Amino acid sequence: MPATGRRELDEGYKPLAFEELIAVYRVLRALEIAAATGRPVELHRVLLEDLDRVRFALTRIKFIAPGETT
Numbered sequence: 001m002p003a004t005g006r007r008e009l010d011e012g013y014k015p016l017a018f019e020e021l022i023a024v025y026r027v028l029r030a031l032e033i034a035a036a037t038g039r040p041v042e043l044h045r046v047l048l049e050d051l052d053r054v055r056f057a058l059t060r061i062k063f064i065a066p067g068e069t070t
Contacts, residue, residue, distance in 0.1 A: 020057035023050040 016024070027050050034041040041047070058064045 014061050016057050016061065020053060023053040023057070026050045027054055 027047065030041050030047055033039075055064075059066050059068075
């Protein structure tokens with residue numbers, strides 16, 4: 001079940017690893033650039049790997065359920 005508030009944070013989600021935070025930043029940055037320029041996000045190998053890493057990290061800390069698509 002996704003985290004919805006302070007209770008989940010107080011229950012002790014494991015912190016994200018540095019590499020996971022880098023992946024989150026790169027995905028966010030790609031989306032920001034696309035939104036600011038109006039151009040679509042270019043899906044290249046590194047960005048796709050980052051998306052996989054972010055999904056794995058969110059699943060690992062139980063923020064999303066395995067297989068959750070939305």
